[in-house]
Amino acid sequence: MEQVQEYAEADVTWDQPELTEPHVIGREPRLVSRPGPLPAFRRPDSEIDGADLRGLTVRAASVRGDMHRYYGTVRQDAMGLWQDNDRMLLACVADGVGSKELSHIGAVTACDVARSNLPDFLAQTTDPTRAARCFVENIADDIHARAAQELVAPNSLSTTFLAALVEDLPDQSRHHVTVIRVGDCTAWLLRGSVWTSLFRNQENEEGVANTATFALPRDVDRVEVRTGYLHPGDMLLLCTDGLAKPMRGAEVRASLASWWSQGPPPLVDFFWQMSFRARTHDDDRTAVCVWRA
Template sequence: MEQFQKSRPVAPVPGIPEPLVIGRRPMLGSIPGPLPTVRESPPDSVLDGAALPGLVVRAASVRGDAHRYYGTPRQDAMGLWQVNESQLLACVADGLSSKEMSHLGAIGACNAARNNLTDFFEHADVTTAAEHFVENIADDLNVRAAHGGFMVDALSTTFLAAVIDHSAETSRTRARVLRVGDSTAMLLHRGVWVPCFPEENGQEVSSSATHALPGGTRHVEVAVHDLEPGDMLLLCTDGLATPMTQNRQVGDQLSAWWSQPEPPSLPEFFWQFSFRAKSYDDDRTAICVWRV
C-alpha cells in the first residue's frame, strides 16, 4: 500500500487585526448580534469594487454597532454600475432611522437610479436632469409603497448619486453629483478633504438633514467637479460623514490611508472602513472613486 509522505509543518497564518479604534473606545462591540426579523432585511455588510479605464473604485456598506446590538437591519444601501465604457453611476442612500421599512426605501432608491438613468442623459442642463431624475426615483418608491401596502413615508430615505464621465482617451474626468438629504460628497485632493456642496464647511450638515425621498423632490442639490490625477471622490452617508466632520482624527486617518500612491485592496479597504470611534455607531456606507 502506497505510503503518504508526512506533510511539512504549515506556517502560522497571521490573523486579521480588530478594526482600528480612533480616539476613545466605544462601549458597544463591533460584532453582529441577533439577525434582523423585519421583511427583506439586507445583509450585515456589503463590499464591492472595480478597476475601470483611469478609475479605481472601492465601496462598502456596514451595519452600525447599535443596529447590530439590537438586531435591527442596516438601513443604508449603495449601488455601483458601469453604464458604458466611459460612464459610471454610483449612489448611496440612508433610510431614515425613524421609519421601520426605510431599508427598503434605500435599496429601492438605488435600484431606481439605475433604471431611470436614461432620462438623466436626455437633459443637457445638469440641474434639470437631476430634478427629473429624482422625480422618477420618487415615483418608483411610491409604486413600491403601494405594492407593499406601506404608507409612502415608510420608505423615506436620503439619496446621493454621482454620474462620472471618464475615458482613457481624454484628459478630463468629470463627476456630476446630486443629492436629496444629508448624505455627503467630498473630494480628497492632495490629502485635503474638499466638500462638494458649498454649505459643508467642516461642520455637521444641518440645512438638508430633514429632506428625503420620495417626498423631498424639490430639495435637489447639484454639484459638478473635475477629478485630477490622484484625486478621490467620496460618496457617503452621514454614518461616515458625521465622525469625519466632528472628529478631526477620523478625517485625518482616512486621508492618510486613502492618499497613498495605490488605492487599498478590497480587504484593506474594508478593514480601514470598519474603524471604530466612540459615539459613532450608525450604519456606514461609502463609495470611493480614485482617478489614477
C-alpha cells in the same frame, strides 16, 4: 492503483494572517463591534464592492453600525455601482431614515433603480439641475411603486439619496463629475491630503447639516447638484451620514486622508478602514471612493 499518502494532522501547517480589530479613532466606543441577534428582515451585515475601469479605480463598502448590530436590527444603508458603458460610471449611496421601520427597503430601491432612470437624466445634460430633478422624481415614483407593493405608506420607505455620474472625457486628461443628492448624504474631493466638501454644512465638527430631514420620495424639490472634474490623483468620496458625521472631526479626516491619499487599497483593507470605531458614532456607514488614475 496509485497509492494515496496519508498525513498526520501535525504534519499540516497553515499560515495564520495577522488580523486586527477595527481601528479606534479618538475615545473608545462603549458598544462592542460584533453582530448580535439576526434581524427579522434579512440583509447582509455588510457589503464590499469595487472595480477597475478605464482611468478609474473604485472601492465601496456598506457596514452595519454597532447600534444596529447590538439590537439585532437591519442595516438601513444601501449602495450601488453601475457601468453604463466603458466611459461612464454611476455610483450611489442611500440611508434609510432611522425612524421609519421599512426605510431600508426605500434605500435599496433607490440604489437599485438608479441605473434604469439614467437615460432621462442623460437626455437633459445641458441643464444639470433640471436633469437631476427629473432623475430623482423618477426614483421617487419607483419608491412609491415599491410602497404600494408592500401595502404601506410611501413615507415608510423614506431614504436620503446621493448619486454621482463620472464620465470619461474625450481628451482623457480628466473626468467630468455630476453629483446629485436629496438629504444629508454627502460628497468630498480628496486632492493630495486635503479634503474639500462638495456641499455646505459638512466641514465643521460642531456643524449640523440643514438637510438632515429631507428624504425621498417626499422631498423631490430639495434636490441639490454639483458639477466638477476629477484630475489625475484625485479621489471622489460619496458617503452616508454614518461617515459624514465622524468626518466633521479633524482626527477622522486625517486618518482617512492618510489611508486614501496613497491610492486605492485592496478590498479587504478598504473594508477594515471603513470599519473604524469612534465614540458616539455607531450608525450604519457607507462609502464609495473613486480614484482618478
